[in-house]
Each structure stands twice: as structure tokens, then as C-alpha cells.
Amino acid sequence: MEERKRWCMMSISLSVCKQALPLVNFPAGRLKMDSFDPRRQKEKVVVVMGVTGTGKSRLSIDLATQFHAEIVNSDKMQVYEGLDIVTNKVTEEEQCGIPHHLLGVIDPEVDFTATDFRHRASLSVGSIVGRDRLPIIVGGSNSYIEALVDDEDCEFRSKYDCCFLWVDVPLPLLHPFVSNRVDRMVEAGLVNEARQMFEPDADYSRGIRRAIGVPEMDRYFRVEATANEETRASLLEAAINDIKANTCILACRQMPKIHRLRNLWRRNFHRLDATEVFLRRGEEADEAWEKLVAGPSHMIVKQFLYSEYPSRTISATTAVARTVVAAATH
Known part of the structure; x- marks a missing residue:
């Protein structure tokens, strides 16, 4: 009789477990364990940093295609509408279908401040998180990033946990690349694009006219119509x-x-040495990028998003099963 009772209780507990365990449901994308942890977990944000020309946009798009992410631009000139070549905005093709926020949306005559960026970027990040996607903030305007992450009220830090990725290249190695990039921008139409913004009384301290590539062309545009070919x-x-x-x-x-x-920001701040990428050419450069920048970044972000969850997932599931069995055997 005692054996039969024990068998019945075990059958009941297993039956209840089969019904209860499917309730431990993990949505696609980032795992959320709020239902098991009384302390609400902060949402995750990735920040890609680096000086101009190091490949920040490329890395952000690489990551966004793997982690169901959307990108928030933090370049203070790329936020403005227009001058796509001068400001070196990523093209629609380069975006690979990844939604980009604060890219080419601000009136070029407006002074868009770090405070303005903090407000608009906070809204964008909140919207992205609300769609259960990962926000990736990318750009070379470090004053914008600092204004957002370390705002006076610490509001951003109270909501979000940040992982910082720094794409680093030695400046002496980067300078020739920057020079070649400017040549490519000129070939793509930089001069004609900058000419559209030229005005004799233009204020180069406001709006998009602050962008490198606009003030430098002023003297040329002033005499372009009257100077001889050699002078031009x-x-x-x-x-x-x-x-x-x-x-x-x-x-x-x-x-x-x-x-x-x-x-x-020492915590979760990772330096990625892209030196070899800039020392190589063609396929070898792409291979170095995957090995030294994209690959390690993927692992860093994966660990940032998921590392704390597996053990908690197992323990939480086990805890549910034990609770059900205990209730059935008492």
C-alpha cells in the first residue's frame, strides 16, 4: 500500500511538472529572467567607439545583423540632413536593412547640442528596447556619448547596462588611410556637394557647416567663377x-x-586592436577584420548579453520542478 502511494505521488508530481515547465518561456533574442529574479535586470546597450576612420560603422552593422539590433548614430555631423558624402554617412546599401536612428534627420541650419542628442537618443534607445531589440550606439562624437551615458541625473545608467567596444588603430597608421578616404570622397562628389552649402556670408560655426569639408572649400568657391584654371x-x-x-x-x-x-568606464570597456587590418589589403584585410575585430566583438557582446543567464535558467527550472514535487509529496 505504501509503495502504491509513493508511485501515485511521483506520477502526480511528474504530471504537474509537464504542465508547469512549459511556462518557463524564453522569448527569441535576448533572454529576460525578470520572472525568476525579484530584482529587475537592466536592459542592455552596446556602444561602439573609436576615432574617425577606424571602422565603427562597419562593426556596428556586423553586430546588428547578428543580434537583432538597431543602430543609434552618435556622430554630431551625421545627425544632420544632407552632405552625405562630406559627412561620410553609411549608404542605404551599407546599412544592410538595419534601422538607423538619428542619421540625417536634423535641420542643417539648427545647432544640435549634446543635450539635444541625449534627449533624442534616450527616446530612440527606449523605443528599440520596447521592440525587444538591442540598441547599438555608434559614432565618433564622444561628447555626445558621455552626455548620454553620464547624464546629471544618472537616468540612463539606472535603466541600462552598457558594453563599450573601442576600435583602436595607431594614429600614424590611420593618417594615410584618412587621406585616401578623402580622395575617394572627392571622387564621389564631395566638391559639388559642399558647393550646395556655400554662401558668401555663411557662418561656419553653426549647424552642418561645421563639418570638415565645408569651411575648407570656402576660398575656392569664392574665386571659382573668376580665377584662371591654374589658380582654381x-x-x-x-x-x-x-x-x-x-x-x-x-x-x-x-x-x-x-x-x-x-x-x-572601466567596467565592460573593451579595446579591439585593428592594427593588422590597416596593415593588410584586400581579402587579407577582411580576414584580419573578422579575426581581430568582428569575431572578438561578437563573443564579447554575446557574453555581455547571455553569460549571466544559463546557470540561472537551469537553477530556476530546477527550482520550479522541486517546488511542484515537494507540493505533491506533502
Whole structure:
């Protein structure tokens, strides 16, 4: 009789377990364990940083295609509408269908401040999280990123846990690449695009006219219609050289800011050395990118999103089963 009772109780417990365990339901994408942890977990945000020309946009798109993510632009010139070549915006084809927020949406005459960015980016991140997707913030304007992450009220940090990825390339190695990139931008139509923004009384301290590639062309545009061919060629060459020099100066200014933020945000701050990528060409460069930047970044983000969950998943499921069995045997 006692044996039969024990068998019946076990049958009941197993039956209840079969009904109860499917309720432990994990949605596709990022795992959420709020139902098992009384302390609500912060939402996850990835931030991709680096000086101009290091491949931040490429990395953000690589990651977004693997983690069901959307991208929030944090480049202070790319937020403006227009001058797509001058500001080096990612093209629609390069976006690979990944939604991009705050990219080419601000009136070019408006002064869009770090405070404005913090407000708009917070809304974008909240919207992305609300769709159960991963926000990836990417751009070279470190003042924007700092204003968002370390706002005065600590509102962002109270809601989100951040993983910072820094794509690092030695500046002496980066400068020739930047110079070549400017040449490609000129071939793609930089001069004609900048000409559309030219006005004799233009204020180059406001709006999109602050972008490198616009003020440098001013002198050339002023005499373009009247100067002889030799003078025009000389002024155009000087303007292009100024664009290259100022882009390199920008990179030099960005580097110490990144080091400062790295010291400030040591937790979850990861340096990715892309030196070999810039030393190689063609397929070898792509292979180096996958091996040294994209691959490690994928693992870092995967661990950031999921590492804390497997043990908790097992223990939570086991706890449910034990609770059901205990209730059936008492």
C-alpha cells in the first residue's frame, strides 16, 4: 500500500511538472529572467567607439545583423540632413536593412547640442528596447556619448547596462588611410556637394557647416567663377589638403577623450586592436577584420548579453520542478 502511494505521488508530481515547465518561456533574442529574479535586470546597450576612420560603422552593422539590433548614430555631423558624402554617412546599401536612428534627420541650419542628442537618443534607445531589440550606439562624437551615458541625473545608467567596444588603430597608421578616404570622397562628389552649402556670408560655426569639408572649400568657391584654371586647381588642391589635415587633427583630438572615458568606464570597456587590418589589403584585410575585430566583438557582446543567464535558467527550472514535487509529496 505504501509503495502504491509513493508511485501515485511521483506520477502526480511528474504530471504537474509537464504542465508547469512549459511556462518557463524564453522569448527569441535576448533572454529576460525578470520572472525568476525579484530584482529587475537592466536592459542592455552596446556602444561602439573609436576615432574617425577606424571602422565603427562597419562593426556596428556586423553586430546588428547578428543580434537583432538597431543602430543609434552618435556622430554630431551625421545627425544632420544632407552632405552625405562630406559627412561620410553609411549608404542605404551599407546599412544592410538595419534601422538607423538619428542619421540625417536634423535641420542643417539648427545647432544640435549634446543635450539635444541625449534627449533624442534616450527616446530612440527606449523605443528599440520596447521592440525587444538591442540598441547599438555608434559614432565618433564622444561628447555626445558621455552626455548620454553620464547624464546629471544618472537616468540612463539606472535603466541600462552598457558594453563599450573601442576600435583602436595607431594614429600614424590611420593618417594615410584618412587621406585616401578623402580622395575617394572627392571622387564621389564631395566638391559639388559642399558647393550646395556655400554662401558668401555663411557662418561656419553653426549647424552642418561645421563639418570638415565645408569651411575648407570656402576660398575656392569664392574665386571659382573668376580665377584662371591654374589658380582654381591650386586652390582646390589646397582645400583638399586642408580637409585631410583637419580630419587627422580631429582623430588626434578624439584619442585622448577615448582614453579618458576608458578610465572612467572601466567596467565592460573593451579595446579591439585593428592594427593588422590597416596593415593588410584586400581579402587579407577582411580576414584580419573578422579575426581581430568582428569575431572578438561578437563573443564579447554575446557574453555581455547571455553569460549571466544559463546557470540561472537551469537553477530556476530546477527550482520550479522541486517546488511542484515537494507540493505533491506533502
